[in-house]
Amino acid sequence: MLLAVKLVLLAVLLGATALFATVSIINVTYWYVNTTAPPVIKYVGNDTNVMNGTFVKADWYYDPGTGLNITRVYVTGVPGDIVNITNALRVCNNYNVPVDIRISDVSLLQDYYPSDVYVRYMAVRLVDPTAGDDQVVIKDEAAVDTTTDPVTLAPGQCAILGVDLVIDANAPYYKTLAAFQINIEKVPQS
Amino acid sequence: MMRREQVIRTSLFFLPTLVFIIALTAPGGEYAFRTGPLAEVSIGQTPQYVGVDGKALYLYSSPYAPWQYPGAVVVKVFYPTTVLVFSTCGAVAASSVGGQPGAYPLDVVIPPGFQGDCWVNFTHPSGWRDAVLFRVKLIDWYPGAVERAVVTLNGTGWQFVQVGRDGMLYIWERPMAKSPVAGCVFVYNKSVLLAEAQPYREAAPNVIPPVVVPSDAGDVRHGVFVRLAGVSELYVYEAPCAALKKLEVPIPPPLVAKMGVVLPTPTGPVFDAPQAIKSTLYRSELRSINYSEAAARVYRLYMYTYNTPVGLWGAVLRYNFALATLLTAEISLFKPAGELERAGDVWIYRVGNVTYWIHGPQPHRVCEPPCGVPTGWQSPVYIVADPTGEWRGWPQIISVKREVLQPWRP
Numbered sequence: 001m002l003l004a005v006k007l008v009l010l011a012v013l014l015g016a017t018a019l020f021a022t023v024s025i026i027n028v029t030y031w032y033v034n035t036t037a038p039p040v041i042k043y044v045g046n047d048t049n050v051m052n053g054t055f056v057k058a059d060w061y062y063d064p065g066t067g068l069n070i071t072r073v074y075v076t077g078v079p080g081d082i083v084n085i086t087n088a089l090r091v092c093n094n095y096n097v098p099v100d101i102r103i104s105d106v107s108l109l110q111d112y113y114p115s116d117v118y119v120r121y122m123a124v125r126l127v128d129p130t131a132g133d134d135q136v137v138i139k140d141e142a143a144v145d146t147t148t149d150p151v152t153l154a155p156g157q158c159a160i161l162g163v164d165l166v167i168d169a170n171a172p173y174y175k176t177l178a179a180f181q182i183n184i185e186k187v188p189q190s
Numbered sequence: 191m192m193r194r195e196q197v198i199r200t201s202l203f204f205l206p207t208l209v210f211i212i213a214l215t216a217p218g219g220e221y222a223f224r225t226g227p228l229a230e231v232s233i234g235q236t237p238q239y240v241g242v243d244g245k246a247l248y249l250y251s252s253p254y255a256p257w258q259y260p261g262a263v264v265v266k267v268f269y270p271t272t273v274l275v276f277s278t279c280g281a282v283a284a285s286s287v288g289g290q291p292g293a294y295p296l297d298v299v300i301p302p303g304f305q306g307d308c309w310v311n312f313t314h315p316s317g318w319r320d321a322v323l324f325r326v327k328l329i330d331w332y333p334g335a336v337e338r339a340v341v342t343l344n345g346t347g348w349q350f351v352q353v354g355r356d357g358m359l360y361i362w363e364r365p366m367a368k369s370p371v372a373g374c375v376f377v378y379n380k381s382v383l384l385a386e387a388q389p390y391r392e393a394a395p396n397v398i399p400p401v402v403v404p405s406d407a408g409d410v411r412h413g414v415f416v417r418l419a420g421v422s423e424l425y426v427y428e429a430p431c432a433a434l435k436k437l438e439v440p441i442p443p444p445l446v447a448k449m450g451v452v453l454p455t456p457t458g459p460v461f462d463a464p465q466a467i468k469s470t471l472y473r474s475e476l477r478s479i480n481y482s483e484a485a486a487r488v489y490r491l492y493m494y495t496y497n498t499p500v501g502l503w504g505a506v507l508r509y510n511f512a513l514a515t516l517l518t519a520e521i522s523l524f525k526p527a528g529e530l531e532r533a534g535d536v537w538i539y540r541v542g543n544v545t546y547w548i549h550g551p552q553p554h555r556v557c558e559p560p561c562g563v564p565t566g567w568q569s570p571v572y573i574v575a576d577p578t579g580e581w582r583g584w585p586q587i588i589s590v591k592r593e594v595l596q597p598w599r600p
Contacts, residue, residue, distance in 0.1 A: 026515045028515050028517060028562070030517055030559070030560060061559060063561045063562045065561050065562060065564055066561070066562030066563070066564065066565050067562075068515060068562040070517065070559075070560075070562065072559060106456060107453075107454035107455050107456050107516075108454055108455065108456065108457065108458045108459065109452070109453075109454035109459050109517055109518070109519055109560060110459060110519055110560070111458055111459065114458075141458070142456060142457045142458070143456030143457070144456075146456055179560070180454070181454045181516065181517045181560075183515060
């Protein structure tokens, strides 16, 4: 069964402030991979707010220890099915100059089932605009492609990030399987 | 009948010869025909705590050591002769002064524990005499010190107290108060304590506040051990330091603990543990100190452990984290084993018969949701390990006062 879910859930603002080309800014995101039981209805197309955020939701929290604003994204897969989320996160350029962003430094921080490999495939993609290498890939819970090429956002433009997810059919339902740190980085303007 | 020639001869020869012989044999030699006193005794330089009343000096004596008053009495001798000196309490070492005309300052030393009147008599065979009176009072004060700090402590068990050159008062390496007197003589419970002199220097330059660690050169801190049982007073005097032979203290035990942070990597979480890159052993008079630096992926650890002769040992940890936007699920600055307990402002681990007392940031925590890896210099982690079971934590400093010794009058 192929489940294609397209969601627009939350606009997350990228804190890109610097005007100097040598400055890079890293926005930390933290992605939980959860599981759920298969839904009875097949969602296709450009649906938004599907099942009240069952498949992807995001919030942010402030870490007083470091002063970081950390965006926390929960993506939920269905064991045994392929889930494509085409609008998981939006990253917008709030400044009056173009900025280049990329996804980088994909790393696994928490594996809630260390003895099993349940997250078989996860790709976080730049859906729009796209770049040459437009996705980071996690395969069998190890990051194999940790950086995308940069994309340029015009003033006011938002980049849309999507997720493709394959959860092993043996994974338990309604559990958090793993958590990844994925940075969205404003890179120096080329 | 003396003839006229004999009278003339006597007048011309014998009388001048007699005068010459008298001049030669007189105690004042060629000064025999000078008028005025043979010598003069006066009061010389005295510290501000000495009272002077004519030729009487109001002095102090101490139970701890002889009290020296250098140059307190000056004898001015006007003739090339010596004046005999005798004191009734052994306060003056010299038995005579003089020889040539001039001023001779006398060093006065009041023996420990002396109390009462003490005469210093100056005599000369010619019959000249003079005297100075010392009225001596015995006080509980280290000799020679003008001022002292009175530190009132409330605690239990052995405490390691240090005073830095700037007067900062450390207890088990942790700065706790400021002493108005920086010195190296400590008196506690009517005893002068054995003190160590250990230099400290900055481990990394240009850090504010500075990160100081034991070294072989630098700013010296003087440290002593006191055994507290309730409220008691520790006195700190600025006085010449006593040289002390180094005690044989075994090297500190290794710090067995989980130290580091969990870091995300593409293949999974790793625990970023420190790798020692430098280690130096220092021996002070009272402790053996092992200073080491260790490097890890996202931090550098500066730490020293020290062993003491009183059964306890301690450590100080300074973490300097790089600026990294990495998330973590566990921050373990120090976790030997067991469960972390909070008792007042300290953290406690109990591992077997050893109790670890920790002051500083939370030594161990699990981040749920994940938190960012710490950045920059972390507050110091002060550790005291107690295998004796008698220690009850850092003492309370009730007060620190400055006292100045004033002259006394009956």
